[in-house]
Amino acid sequence: METTSYRILLFYKFVKIDEPQQFTAQHLQYCKDLGIKGRILIASEGINGTLSGTYEQTQQYMKDLLADPRFEGTVFKIDESDEHAFKKLFVRHKEELVTFRYEKELDPNVLSGKRLSPKEFHEQLQRDDVIVLDGRTDYEYDLGHFRNAIRPNIDSFREFPEWIRENMAEHKDKTILTYCTGGIRCEKLTGFMMEEGFTDVAQLEGGIVTYGQDEEVQGDLFDGKCYVFDERISVPINHVAPSVVGKCYHCDEPTDTYVNCPVCNLQHLVCESCSDEHSHYCSDECKESVAAI
Numbered sequence: 228m229e230t231t232s233y234r235i236l237l238f239y240k241f242v243k244i245d246e247p248q249q250f251t252a253q254h255l256q257y258c259k260d261l262g263i264k265g266r267i268l269i270a271s272e273g274i275n276g277t278l279s280g281t282y283e284q285t286q287q288y289m290k291d292l293l294a295d296p297r298f299e300g301t302v303f304k305i306d307e308s309d310e311h312a313f314k315k316l317f318v319r320h321k322e323e324l325v326t327f328r329y330e331k332e333l334d335p336n337v338l339s340g341k342r343l344s345p346k347e348f349h350e351q352l353q354r355d356d357v358i359v360l361d362g363r364t365d366y367e368y369d370l371g372h373f374r375n376a377i378r379p380n381i382d383s384f385r386e387f388p389e390w391i392r393e394n395m396a397e398h399k400d401k402t403i404l405t406y407c408t409g410g411i412r413c414e415k416l417t418g419f420m421m422e423e424g425f426t427d428v429a430q431l432e433g434g435i436v437t438y439g440q441d442e443e444v445q446g447d448l449f450d451g452k453c454y455v456f457d458e459r460i461s462v463p464i465n466h467v468a469p470s471v472v473g474k475c476y477h478c479d480e481p482t483d484t485y486v487n488c489p490v491c492n493l494q495h496l497v498c499e500s501c502s503d504e505h506s507h508y509c510s511d512e513c514k515e516s517v518a519a520i
Contacts, residue, residue, distance in 0.1 A: 234285040235312045235457065236265075237304040237436060239275040239324065239411040241335045242297050247271045248320045255318035263288060264313040266456070268321045272334070274298065275324040275411055277457060279312040304409060304436045312457035325412050328385045333418045340405065340417025340428035345441035348431045351404055352448050358398055362387075362407040362416045362430075363454070366494060370461055370473050370483060371451025373406060384412055388419060399425045406431035406438075408453060439464035452483050460485050476509065477501040488513055 244250055251269045258267065258278075263285070265278025280288065285305070292298045327333070343351060351357055352373060359376040361368045368378045381390050395403075403425055405413045413430035420428045431438060435453045439446040439462070446465035451472035453464045461483055463469060471481040476495035486502065487494050490513035497505070508514040 233279055233281055233308040233310055233312075235277065235279045235306040235308050236285055236288065237277045237306075237409045238292075238301055239273065239409065240298050240301045241273040241324070241414065244269065244271055244273060244297065251318055251320040255316075257291075258288075258316055258318055261288060264311050264316045266313070267318045268324055269318065270321050270324050273324055274301075277312075277409075277455075278316075279308060279457070302433065304433065304440070306436075306462070308459075312459055314458065325415055326383070326385045327387070327415050327419070329388055329415075329419055329422075331422060333415050333422070335414035335418055338418045338421055339414050340403075340421065340430045342432040343404070343429050344432060345438045345444040348404065348406070348429075348438065349444045349447060351402075351429070354402075357402045357404055359404045359406075360395070362405045362413045366485075367408070367454040369496065370454045370485065371449060371464065372472070374448045374450055376406075387416060391420065391423065395420075395425075399423070400427075402427045402429070404429050404431070406435060408434050408455065409436050410434035435464055436462075439466070454485075475501050477505060490514075490516055 247269050254267065254269060261284055263278045263280035265276060267274065267276035267278065289303055292301060352359065359373055361372050361376045361379055364381055364383060365378060379390055381387060403420065405416055407413045410433050417428045417430050435449065438444060438449065445467050447467040449464045450470050452461040455462055471483050473483045473496045475482050475498040478498065478501055480498040482496050482498040484497055485494050486497050486507045488509040489507055491509065493509045495509050
């Protein structure tokens, strides 16, 4: 059945890709011909993508990717949309699918934490003897997170090894639950933690996105919204008891709206009142620097 609606796909697959730069060029041309938009990263260790397109385009993309024996079994998280979630198309070769820079090779197909379904994760969250670690950055946490989760004080994923060594070393014998947006970061994060001597590490399979789509759990125990890397910026997760946990950068009022400062590009949460007052500038210094030009 034809439709004019759009869909957003989120997916990844850790699999060996020979000549990844050549495959990147081929895949870029394929995506251009298909007419999709989004961001797809390709490395010798696999593929990591999020894209948008019409129903027909996304159906064709999934069919073609799954037809490649290397990507058989790839799991796609699908969101409905009224329009494209991206303005452009980027298909790029990277050394890592998620930049971690750990000194040892981490292959999630060989070593990673136990995978918990949304229902299992929901049950584990309610235990008193578990530690819940957000596997994302601080600004993603500030918009929304699982209840009682630890907020990592990091700006980028590659800061995790040092942060965990400095802040989690005393918890190596505890049960650790990790989660991230779509699951890919936890594939590396849990493997790293096991390499470092953590004995009981688990990850939310499919990430927050899958948790929010699960019909039984319905996003329960996730507070706020989930940060996503497309034009939507955020998506609702908790369909049982929605809440707002973000606080305005200027006045601390509750908000779930992120904006970028026109001068320094600082992404910050801002309420409607402060958005009008400050015109998206993060500070008087940034605002005055424009006026001085």
